[in-house]
Amino acid sequence: MSARDAILTRLRANRPAGDFPLPEVPTFAPLVGDDLVAGFSERLGRMGGRVERAGGPADPFAPVRPRLDRATVIASAVPEFSGNRDLATVRKPADLADVDAAVVRARFGVAETGSVLFTEGDLIVNAVAYLAQHLIVLLDPADIVVDIQAAYRRSEFGQAAYAVLHTGPSATADIEGVLIHGAQGVRSLTVLLLPRKERAA
Amino acid sequence: MSADDLTPRRTGDVLHREVRAPSDESERGPGGERLQHAEAASKPIRADAPREPQPRGARVRGNRPIDQAEAAERFLAAPMHQKAHDERLWDVRRKRDVAAHGIPEWEELRELASRIKTHTLTHLDRYLEQFEAAAEANGVHVHWAEDGAAHNRIVLDILKRHGARSLVKSKSMLTEECGFRHFMAAHDIDVIETDLGERIQQLDEEEPSHVVMPAVHKTRLDVADVFARTLGTDPDNDDAHYLAESQRETTRPLILKADAGLTGCNFAIAETGTVVTCTNEGNADLSGNVPPLQIHSIGIEKLLPRVEHLGVFIRLLSRSALGSPITQYTSHFRKPRTGSEMHFVLVDNGRSERLAMEEFWTSLKCIRCGACMNTCPVYRRSGGLSYGATYSGPIGLIIDPTFDKRKYSTLPFSSTMNGSCTNVCPVKINIHEQIFAWRRVLAEEHRIPLLKQGMMKAAGAVLSRPAAYRAAIQTADSALRVLPRFAVYNPANTWGKKREMPHAPRQSFHAWYRQNRMKKETDA
Ligand code: SF4
Numbered sequence: 001m002s003a004r005d006a007i008l009t010r011l012r013a014n015r016p017a018g019d020f021p022l023p024e025v026p027t028f029a030p031l032v033g034d035d036l037v038a039g040f041s042e043r044l045g046r047m048g049g050r051v052e053r054a055g056g057p058a059d060p061f062a063p064v065r066p067r068l069d070r071a072t073v074i075a076s077a078v079p080e081f082s083g084n085r086d087l088a089t090v091r092k093p094a095d096l097a098d099v100d101a102a103v104v105r106a107r108f109g110v111a112e113t114g115s116v117l118f119t120e121g122d123l124i125v126n127a128v129a130y131l132a133q134h135l136i137v138l139l140d141p142a143d144i145v146v147d148i149q150a151a152y153r154r155s156e157f158g159q160a161a162y163a164v165l166h167t168g169p170s171a172t173a174d175i176e177g178v179l180i181h182g183a184q185g186v187r188s189l190t191v192l193l194l195p196r197k198e199r200a201a
Numbered sequence: 202m203s204a205d206d207l208t209p210r211r212t213g214d215v216l217h218r219e220v221r222a223p224s225d226e227s228e229r230g231p232g233g234e235r236l237q238h239a240e241a242a243s244k245p246i247r248a249d250a251p252r253e254p255q256p257r258g259a260r261v262r263g264n265r266p267i268d269q270a271e272a273a274e275r276f277l278a279a280p281m282h283q284k285a286h287d288e289r290l291w292d293v294r295r296k297r298d299v300a301a302h303g304i305p306e307w308e309e310l311r312e313l314a315s316r317i318k319t320h321t322l323t324h325l326d327r328y329l330e331q332f333e334a335a336a337e338a339n340g341v342h343v344h345w346a347e348d349g350a351a352h353n354r355i356v357l358d359i360l361k362r363h364g365a366r367s368l369v370k371s372k373s374m375l376t377e378e379c380g381f382r383h384f385m386a387a388h389d390i391d392v393i394e395t396d397l398g399e400r401i402q403q404l405d406e407e408e409p410s411h412v413v414m415p416a417v418h419k420t421r422l423d424v425a426d427v428f429a430r431t432l433g434t435d436p437d438n439d440d441a442h443y444l445a446e447s448q449r450e451t452t453r454p455l456i457l458k459a460d461a462g463l464t465g466c467n468f469a470i471a472e473t474g475t476v477v478t479c480t481n482e483g484n485a486d487l488s489g490n491v492p493p494l495q496i497h498s499i500g501i502e503k504l505l506p507r508v509e510h511l512g513v514f515i516r517l518l519s520r521s522a523l524g525s526p527i528t529q530y531t532s533h534f535r536k537p538r539t540g541s542e543m544h545f546v547l548v549d550n551g552r553s554e555r556l557a558m559e560e561f562w563t564s565l566k567c568i569r570c571g572a573c574m575n576t577c578p579v580y581r582r583s584g585g586l587s588y589g590a591t592y593s594g595p596i597g598l599i600i601d602p603t604f605d606k607r608k609y610s611t612l613p614f615s616s617t618m619n620g621s622c623t624n625v626c627p628v629k630i631n632i633h634e635q636i637f638a639w640r641r642v643l644a645e646e647h648r649i650p651l652l653k654q655g656m657m658k659a660a661g662a663v664l665s666r667p668a669a670y671r672a673a674i675q676t677a678d679s680a681l682r683v684l685p686r687f688a689v690y691n692p693a694n695t696w697g698k699k700r701e702m703p704h705a706p707r708q709s710f711h712a713w714y715r716q717n718r719m720k721k722e723t724d725a
Binding site for chain 1: 228230236285289292303304305306309313316317319320321322323324325326329330333339345346347351395396397398401414415416417419420421424441442444445446449452453456457458472473475481482483484486487489490491493501506508509510511512513515516525526527528529530531532533534535536537538547549553554556557559562
């Protein structure tokens with residue numbers, strides 16, 4: 001018998017007696033108030049991320065300019081900003097090791113936790129969100145859902161090859177509980193609240 | 202784009218020198234307040250005290266019964282380590298309380314999680330078949346492993362077929378269970394841990410001591426020693442930022458050139474064929490997204506029916522573990538990246554047998570949050586390595602004997618039976634009752650070595666203690682903080698040494714047993 005069949009046979013034979021139906025998952029009242037942007041910002045802040053409102057029409061990126069100006073290699077996955085590393089031509093993910101800052105757009109945000117969601121389509125090369133030193137995330141305030149339950153009702157989880165919730169930068173406290181950002185992945189995560197624009201033709 | 206663009210820029214020997222500026226304080230928020238997410242402590246634990254060698258874990262000799270008390274004694278004899286460990290875990294436990302109290306439906310979530318798990322485990326054959334079919338439809342290769350050895354062989358096979366020689370790994374207790382690292386070392390495959398805590402443990406040739414915080418038993422001085430020895434860091438620099446940065450800089454090149462990546466699995470979704478990992482460092486995402494070959498090791502008990510159920514478990518997991526609302530990264534791997542291969546290895550390793558154990562099968566619900574360890578007075582005072590097993594603390598006491606009844610026959614006695622583990626468990630496993638059930642099983646089967654047969658009588662006293670101290674102490678919180686004082690039941694009991702002796706037990710072992718059995722029957 002194959003391992004598969006042996007395991008399945010044992011599971012059937014060893015099944016505990018009784019009737020154990022799958023419970024319905026009710027919808028719980030949200031933990032955040034009506035102002036989802038405020039809830040999102042406050043919670044992301046607690047998780048080590050930063051939230052900025054976009055600058056004026058002349059330069060929506062003004063609040064993150066200092067960060068971008070310090071960067072030599074910038075990879076952008078958004079039409080609103082052109083970097084100097086073209087993600088579409090990356091041969092292997094490891095080639096992104098020298099990226100100083102990456103600019104990406106989140107599918108949506110989650111107010112309950114301050115998380116943002118990316119799929120492989122948003123990142124173009126998934127690894128850029130971990131190998132870059134700093135991450136700048138565009139988020140349309142209209143794209144914030146209230147809580148984790150609502151997030152899991154979104155279609156991305158059944159459709160995307162890869163879907164990831166980021167809640168602040170990479171973090172560790174493995175050495176005596178001292179919190180350190182930039183354990184393995186990005187050292188900082190800044191969300192820039194910037195409404196979506198139609199993709200340039 | 203010039204060729205230079207593809208070469209990492211270096212300043213001296215590190216990529217980003219500026220972050221090596223010494224600082225021994227945790228990150229602060231925009232308002233200057235100390236941030237508390239991940240497993241951060243509420244205050245830095247200064248290790249200004251004189252150096253104290255790190256106490257090592259239990260002495261493992263074949264499958265001879267582990268003497269947890271002996272190892273605990275050595276841990277207690279290292280006051281700096283013992284205190285840091287105890288305080289750190291208590292801090293995390295308190296954060297868990299704050300997080301739990303912040304959700305009105307917390308108890309309802311625990312109940313739901315428990316019932317979803319009960320349903321899934323009693324229909325696991327169906328959900329595994331569904332998961333396999335979904336994964337295969339997504340282009341994933343699915344493998345089945347009866348035990349740890351089979352898991353290791355399967356992974357080795359995949360690696361060989363790809364000519365892979367190095368593998369980056371994201372922390373996985375399942376692979377610890379399988380002895381994966383040692384097996385791969387014997388086959389000339391370099392396995393590199395990517396989680397900082399796990400990397401510390403790997404470099405120090407120790408197992409993880411905690412399911413969430415693998416190196417929690419080490420002080421910064423211990424880490425400085427390990428890194429000086431293995432990574433060539435400055436032995437006199439024990440700044441946590443410096444140490445973490447050194448690890449980042451030395452591990453990253455290994456991640457970049459690894460041939461394969463392997464991650465564990467927190468949840469697997471039958472409906473979509475998705476593997477979910479929860480990390481704070483993003484190391485599962487590096488392991489899954491950088492190397493050209495991607496492998497996920499999945500314990501068969503990790504299945505959940507549908508995506509919507511993640512809403513329940515994700516809300517419970519990190520809050521129970523560290524008190525944060527979610528881990529920094531919650532990652533859902535479903536299909537291979539273009540041009541790469543993805544493999545799932547479904548591992549049984551005793552789980553299907555455990556399902557038949559009437560009193561112990563619900564331990565399969567465990568989501569490895571570590572809350573029961575953080576709250577356990579014995580664990581906090583003796584360190585995870587004292588158990589000499591992959592799983593330590595309260596949950597370890599239940600599942601270790603299912604792996605080896607002789608070797609782990611003494612572990613169910615490493616408990617004060619205060620029931621706190623049961624109270625914090627997000628999936629409502631009746632942990633302390635199962636620990637007690639093991640004591641009975643082991644006694645009936647005469648698995649208890651002579652030394653512990655004396656303890657069995659003494660156990661009568663310890664079993665009566667919860668009632669006694671609950672009667673004396675108003676809140677569980679204040680009782681637990683000082684619990685070891687109350688946990689004394691035997692002059693030979695290590696955790697209670699040099700502490701007050703208890704009052705006489707109010708109940709006999711048998712009275713306690715009857716009362717609790719009866720209670721369990723009415724509950725059922
Ligand atoms: S037994 Fe419960 S509390 Fe302990 S690690 Fe498992 S899920 Fe967490």
